[in-house]
Amino acid sequence: MMESSKSLRTKRLRTEGGVKMAPRVVFSVVSRLADKLTRGYNKAFISPEGTRVDFHKEQGFAYFRQGDYIKARDAFFLYLDKVEQRDTSILYMLAMCYKNMDEDKEASEFLRKADRIAKNDPEIINALGESLYHIEEYPEAITFLSRAARIKPLDAGIYYRLGVCHEKLKDRPEAERLYKKAIALDSSRVEYHQTLGFLYKAQDRHKDAIQCMRQALDAQWRQKRAATV
Numbered sequence: 001m002m003e004s005s006k007s008l009r010t011k012r013l014r015t016e017g018g019v020k021m022a023p024r025v026v027f028s029v030v031s032r033l034a035d036k037l038t039r040g041y042n043k044a045f046i047s048p049e050g051t052r053v054d055f056h057k058e059q060g061f062a063y064f065r066q067g068d069y070i071k072a073r074d075a076f077f078l079y080l081d082k083v084e085q086r087d088t089s090i091l092y093m094l095a096m097c098y099k100n101m102d103e104d105k106e107a108s109e110f111l112r113k114a115d116r117i118a119k120n121d122p123e124i125i126n127a128l129g130e131s132l133y134h135i136e137e138y139p140e141a142i143t144f145l146s147r148a149a150r151i152k153p154l155d156a157g158i159y160y161r162l163g164v165c166h167e168k169l170k171d172r173p174e175a176e177r178l179y180k181k182a183i184a185l186d187s188s189r190v191e192y193h194q195t196l197g198f199l200y201k202a203q204d205r206h207k208d209a210i211q212c213m214r215q216a217l218d219a220q221w222r223q224k225r226a227a228t229v
């Protein structure tokens with residue numbers, strides 16, 4: 001009995017080049033299945049267009065919470081591509097992504113944009129001052145940290161960073177005043193006492209420096225004691 005042309009064609013495909021046909025068939029099936037699932041996913045979760053935008057925003061927050069700052073950044077960019085770039089909360093989150101990747105220069109650029117839109121937002125101003133401080137833009141850091149101090153006058157960290165900026169600019173009297181202000185607001189921070197002590201040491205005020213170092217040791221001891229309670 002003669003085999004049908006279809007049977008002969010199938011046999012040749014299976015015998016010519018070994019078993020290449022099977023992987024192509026499997027790949028084709030998987031591709032169609034994946035495409036179908038993707039279309040279904042898009043229909044269920046990111047359509048219509050407004051929902052698609054919100055999806056990127058929420059995805060960015062989810063990645064950020066997981067500590068995946070690169071994927072969070074990319075998702076926030078996708079969100080901003082679809083809306084007017086005046087969403088200060090997302091500009092701030094983009095800055096935080098860069099900040100967590102130790103890229104303070106890039107963080108400061110997004111914080112500047114956010115500050116131009118939302119004047120006197122304490123979180124944006126403080127974060128911008130801190131980023132400028134980390135990239136050693138001390139004069140501009142002082143401008144923003146001073147604004148932050150007016151808005152949040154009880155934040156010891158702001159005064160401490162202001163003190164460092166002034167010390168870097170060789171304004172030791174102002175640095176001393178600001179360090180003391182930070183300590184008055186929060187005497188538990190070891191580095192506040194130590195930094196003031198080093199400032200005194202640089203001025204050959206050894207007695208004052210020793211006193212600060214003792215206070216630093218006391219603060220460290222209190223921290224350890226509190227941790228064991």
